[in-house]
Amino acid sequence: MARILLIDDDDQFRTLLRKMLEKAGYNDVEEANDGRIGVKLFRQRPFDLVITDIIMPDKEGIETIIELTEDYPQIKIIAMSGGGRIGPQDYLETARRLGASRALAKPFNYSDLVDTVRELLGV
Amino acid sequence: MIADKKNGMSIPDRTHAELVAEIMTLRKHLAETEEDNRRLQQRCQDIKAIGAGEDEKYGLIAVDITDQKDIKLQLPHSHKMEEVEAMAGVIAHDLNNILSSMIGYTELAMDEPDEKERLYDLQQVMRSCDRAKSLVSRIISLSGGVNVDMQPVDLSILVMGTDPEQKTPGGSGERILLVDDDEMLVKLGRGMLMKLGYTVSEAADSSLALRMFMENPEAYDLVITDMTMPGMNGLELAREIRNIRTDIPTILCTGYSELVDEEKAKQEGFNCFIQKPLHIRELAVAVRDVLAGQKTWK
Numbered sequence: 001m002a003r004i005l006l007i008d009d010d011d012q013f014r015t016l017l018r019k020m021l022e023k024a025g026y027n028d029v030e031e032a033n034d035g036r037i038g039v040k041l042f043r044q045r046p047f048d049l050v051i052t053d054i055i056m057p058d059k060e061g062i063e064t065i066i067e068l069t070e071d072y073p074q075i076k077i078i079a080m081s082g083g084g085r086i087g088p089q090d091y092l093e094t095a096r097r098l099g100a101s102r103a104l105a106k107p108f109n110y111s112d113l114v115d116t117v118r119e120l121l122g123v
Numbered sequence: 124m125i126a127d128k129k130n131g132m133s134i135p136d137r138t139h140a141e142l143v144a145e146i147m148t149l150r151k152h153l154a155e156t157e158e159d160n161r162r163l164q165q166r167c168q169d170i171k172a173i174g175a176g177e178d179e180k181y182g183l184i185a186v187d188i189t190d191q192k193d194i195k196l197q198l199p200h201s202h203k204m205e206e207v208e209a210m211a212g213v214i215a216h217d218l219n220n221i222l223s224s225m226i227g228y229t230e231l232a233m234d235e236p237d238e239k240e241r242l243y244d245l246q247q248v249m250r251s252c253d254r255a256k257s258l259v260s261r262i263i264s265l266s267g268g269v270n271v272d273m274q275p276v277d278l279s280i281l282v283m284g285t286d287p288e289q290k291t292p293g294g295s296g297e298r299i300l301l302v303d304d305d306e307m308l309v310k311l312g313r314g315m316l317m318k319l320g321y322t323v324s325e326a327a328d329s330s331l332a333l334r335m336f337m338e339n340p341e342a343y344d345l346v347i348t349d350m351t352m353p354g355m356n357g358l359e360l361a362r363e364i365r366n367i368r369t370d371i372p373t374i375l376c377t378g379y380s381e382l383v384d385e386e387k388a389k390q391e392g393f394n395c396f397i398q399k400p401l402h403i404r405e406l407a408v409a410v411r412d413v414l415a416g417q418k419t420w421k
């Protein structure tokens with residue numbers, strides 16, 4: 001069973017992602033509400049996939065991606081963003097360049113998420 | 124700071140370690156500012172990768188906005204425009220987050236066989252709607268042009284003690300003429316009012332509404348009208364209707380309009396002013412109070 005780590009500061013959205021993943025059969029999901037906790041959880045026991053938001057109040061996603069990809073070059077990461085001062089595509093482009101395997105622009109739907117996860121995990 | 128967009132500077136080639144260090148510095152620097160502005164400023168960080176080459180080096184542009192502590196500061200025009208752009212970005216970001224939950228939970232609800240789970244999903248959709256509603260209030264208050272009461276409605280107060288849905292005599296049959304040019308909203312309003320036990324006639328056009336009322340002015344106990352409509356607006360329609368029958372109670376139900384506010388609605392002779400988007404309870408309270416002859420003006 002693939003283990004997935006969700007990092008997003010939006011509790012409501014994080015719960016939604018968990019529900020979507022569970023619906024798709026991914027029941028081993030852990031959550032973190034910022035990058036600091038996410039990285040800590042990852043170091044304790046690596047995950048098969050990390051799904052992270054980019055703009056978060058404490059430790060944001062770009063920094064999280066940089067840190068994780070440096071220490072775990074084979075890591076699979078999906079970056080998500082609804083944009084900010086620049087559009088979501090710019091943030092996601094940054095994320096991709098910094099090592100995220102895939103990027104999803106918010107808002108996205110169930111199949112956008114599940115297709116991307118399946119593609120990366122191969123299950 | 125990393126780079127200054129105003130001066131068009133960017134930093135071409137950076138190692139990972141340097142990038143991390145700079146982002147850390149940027150974050151720390153921003154965190155030193157007032158708590159009220161901290162989140163906004165962090166969200167306004169302008170981080171953008173440019174022209175990464177095959178050698179996997181990265182470039183970065185960032186804007187330090189630490190000095191822009193108070194967004195209400197009287198800044199020169201160009202700075203104001205920057206603030207507007209920054210705010211637009213923040214709003215787009217927040218709205219995309221809210222939309223994500225709306226779309227996702229709706230999808231889950233549509234496909235959820237378990238009644239309890241579906242109710243949970245729908246409650247999350249409603250929560251997202253409330254978040255969107257307060258975001259709109261924030262946008263309106265930032266625009267500064269419309270003086271309306273932007274206090275979020277504390278639904279617990281409405282629910283506490285008296286439940287208007289329960290108190291409204293079910294099927295008491297009071298007859299309401301509902302006018303809104305938005306077909307979806309008129310159908311929604313009709314559904315809500317019928318659920319509350321009222322008999323509803325609907326019109327998606329103000330002149331049709333007036334003709335309906337003229338034909339039989341005694342057929343209605345209350346008129347609820349939208350403000351902005353093609354042809355006659357809500358104020359004009361209500362004036363015409365009151366010309367026909369002076370004692371007809373009226374409720375003005377509007378989105379954010381520069382033409383009208385609570386005070387104006389009161390002056391015009393409306394019995395109540397309610398703002399879209401509406402919860403069924405807000406509608407229930409307004410209709411119940413107006414039909415009971417209770418003054419709803421503070």
